[in-house]
Amino acid sequence: MKIRILIFLQLLYFPLFAQEGNIYQYLKQKWSKEFSSAKDITTTYHDNIKRMDKKNIPLTIQNNCFMILKSGEYITQNNGEKEDIKPLLRQIPTIELNDPTVVAFMQQNSPGQWTDYYYMIQALKKGETFDAARDGISISTQFLARPLNHNDYTKLKDIFSSNNKLLHDTYLEKMKFLFRNNGCPEEIAELRPTIESHVEDSPLKQEILKLYTQYEPLSKGQSAPLSSMKDTNGKTYSFADFRGKVIIVDVWATWCCSCIEKMPKFMQLKDEFKQYKDILFLTISIDRKSDQNKWLKAIKENNMTEMLNLISAPSANSHFETEYHINGVPRYFIIDKEGKIVTVFAPGPGKEMKALIQNTLKQ
Template sequence: MKIKILIFLQLLYFPLFAQNLNAYQHLKQEWSKNFSSAKDIIKTYHNNTKRTNTAAFTTINNCFMTLKSGEYIICSKGEKEDIQLLLQEISPIVLNDSSVITFMQQNSPEEFTNYYYMILALKEGESFDAARDGITISTQFPTRALNHNDYTKLNEIFSGNNKLLHEIYLEKIKFLLQNNGCTKEIAQLRPIIESHVESSPLKLEILKLYTQYELLGQGKPAPLSSLQDSDGNIYTFGNFKGKVIVVDVWATWCCSCIEKMPKFIQLKNEFQENGNIIFLTVSIDQERTRDKWLKAIKENNMTGLINLIISPTGDSHFETDYQIVGVPRYFIIDKEGKIITVFAPSPDKEMKDLIQNILKS
């Protein structure tokens, strides 16, 4: 009896399903063209608005409008004069709407979400650089620090019930922790993830990472991993207690590390008259490449620094203790041996300003 009812319902709704499918395919075809101006996008949007007669497909048309508008804005780097006209025409959508979720499943959900939030920020009067996505690495733009738009985006995504976006952005939290540490803003997302995101292996992995990175937060004791100098003497950061410690974590195989080393040395020289600060380098090279490390120290004029390498004794867990997944990394540790940051900026004006403020406090 149940089977008969199911077959009856399928037959009853099949024409409607086919009609909706045809309508969707028509919309997709209309939006598949390349748009050279905001005027072309708006014209296509209005033409499709006249043809769509259900709420679901009005929503889908709005989604295509957001997707194509976002592409246009990104490709023009926010510089086209007609973008403001385009923003006025984009209708609001709800990411948790079932029709929107269906659309995202078939049309690059991450890209669509980036455009959605960028457009919201642009409508609020944000600049293009501030509005565009700062969470995902982009080859089109130089990397910028996360801002309030990015944190608002993450907060709303994890507070919502869009499971597709939960999965995508949990993966991004992993990246953010590895590259920024557990900042105050990222830490504030943890209870939201715990309460709103369904249990899964990925969620458990992220919560475990939270616990690990929280140990490296501001004010936490700096782990005292064993390190060794070129003469074989063993050190920990505890040996330098009483001074502000600035650390450059590097490797001989890291081109970016070598490129930035002169700036670190220059910064060290600018503070050389200040007895309250010390500059160290810590290499994560393995013991078998020790000769290469010693050679690199000379070749890169690092002899004026205290240069350390991970101790080969087996009791050093430096990379694990500090969650080193990439170099260069920069640390600043206060006079009491507590972490100020183990995700400090590169050795430039921003780091110099940070150090000066620390020494004043």
């Protein structure tokens, strides 16, 4: 009789778990289906809890990890809009990112994506909107890029303050993208001491510290590099020639479709500030010298002749693209009346840029 009971219990409590290595594979199979509702997710989660040995802590943690993964996928796929998401959030357990079982799980399940889901869920639980809660650090084909916000910076600070080497390496890689697209704003600069003191030394860490050194001269309040540029008549300029004016710059190229598409919005913004005498809107092309005729033609075709249009003019002592780390276009600058950088990674022409310009004019 006792033998029958033992056999029954073995069948009841995950026979596949006779060996520890089968735990993950069993749960992966249970969680592998497509979930059409939050109820499906919570049902799978609680069914696993009912069947598992509560003393098996690693198993419990892995089930929690899968719950976060599948909930994150479901919330993201539905843009945080479905009504069943709020009750789903209440069912998602708290988890410790530095737990060895969690680290092992991340190694098998895209650590960056899983961690992004984890922090998104935490922000949603606090009442943040989906757009504010979702990851703003990585490139996404599903969503439009948005400026980094307090959730993104909090996530980076938490990760680099931890002792999780896997996440350190994952997010140091992401830092390369942040520098290229955001420069070194104050919030990124504040992460440097944490990275220096908490992250194990490696070639990747040294690469990031080198990027700090490269981009810090382009931070807010620094003097704008006085790169050499020429207008359509060949006259040479630098930003020093415009002291006393707030300078708004659109960096573009004739081969850049996005640049051409956004140019009318830039010119519209220029018209909105035409009553101000202490502001100057101008464009800087990074077209090569051999493409100068294309540049001149594009200026006429796109009705840009009422603006000051400049083209990068590299010299032995000056190179605009290098000094401003132009890795892609369009890029937008705002420089104050004293020639100090407000931002050389400004948002595109629109409400946010307009607000930045208005604040700069008041100073």
